[in-house]
Amino acid sequence: MIVALLNQKGGVGKTTLALYLAGQWSRQGQRITLIDADPQGSSLDWSEQRSRGALPRLFGVVGLARDTLHREAPELARDADHIVIDGPPRVAGLMRSTLLAADLVLIPVQPSPFDGWASAEMLALIREARIYRPQLLVRFILNRCGARTVLARETAQTLADHDPPVLGSTIGQRIAFAAAAQSGRLVFERDDTGPATREIAALSAEINGLDLGRSSG
Numbered sequence: 745m746i747v748a749l750l751n752q753k754g755g756v757g758k759t760t761l762a763l764y765l766a767g768q769w770s771r772q773g774q775r776i777t778l779i780d781a782d783p784q785g786s787s788l789d790w791s792e793q794r795s796r797g798a799l800p801r802l803f804g805v806v807g808l809a810r811d812t813l814h815r816e817a818p819e820l821a822r823d824a825d826h827i828v829i830d831g832p833p834r835v836a837g838l839m840r841s842t843l844l845a846a847d848l849v850l851i852p853v854q855p856s857p858f859d860g861w862a863s864a865e866m867l868a869l870i871r872e873a874r875i876y877r878p879q880l881l882v883r884f885i886l887n888r889c890g891a892r893t894v895l896a897r898e899t900a901q902t903l904a905d906h907d908p909p910v911l912g913s914t915i916g917q918r919i920a921f922a923a924a925a926q927s928g929r930l931v932f933e934r935d936d937t938g939p940a941t942r943e944i945a946a947l948s949a950e951i952n953g954l955d956l957g958r959s960s961g
Contacts, residue, residue: 753863759787780807843877848880885911916943
């Protein structure tokens with residue numbers, strides 16, 4: 745399965761979610777390659793930080809921020825159980841290439857109307873990609889949210905009736921994610937039973953249960 749984290753709006757947590765999905769599947773014994781398709785190279789920076797700390801490799805991280813990604817990713821997928829793509833912001837050609845490569849697109853959004861409005865252009869690109877990939881599965885994921893806030897509940901309710909729909913799993917605004925990333929670690933390496941670890945485990949389990957044989961809806 746090739747999973748892409750995409751949103752043209754920056755700061756929604758694409759890199760964090762990409763790293764943690766890759767880490768969760770890796771700790772379950774699966775072979776994972778993370779493709780850093782963002783020219784900023786944040787996932788590559790994390791991987792280098794991990795190497796400097798002499799930490800064991802959890803999964804491979806490959807820089808591939810070019811328009812040929814849709815041709816190269818399937819080749820990498822032959823030697824992996826899952827490919828996770830940390831997608832680019834506002835690079836139309838690279839975004840289209842990523843959409844053509846993916847089996848599943850996750851669009852992280854924060855509980856804010858501004859994130860919803862910013863997704864319109866992203867959804868237009870998805871409609872275009874489905875001309876060539878009609879089985880492309882797409883889901884919103886509510887990220888960096890306070891589960892008990894009114895705004896988070898209202899955003900989840902709004903997206904529940906949306907096409908594409910929102911995943912049931914949500915990821916909270918947790919300092920633990922940033923604190924672990926500074927040293928090239930993931931939260932489960934610090935706290936194997938904490939809330940951040942449980943949220944990521946629930947998210948990966950929900951993704952594993954999706955029917956990739958059909959499009960969103």
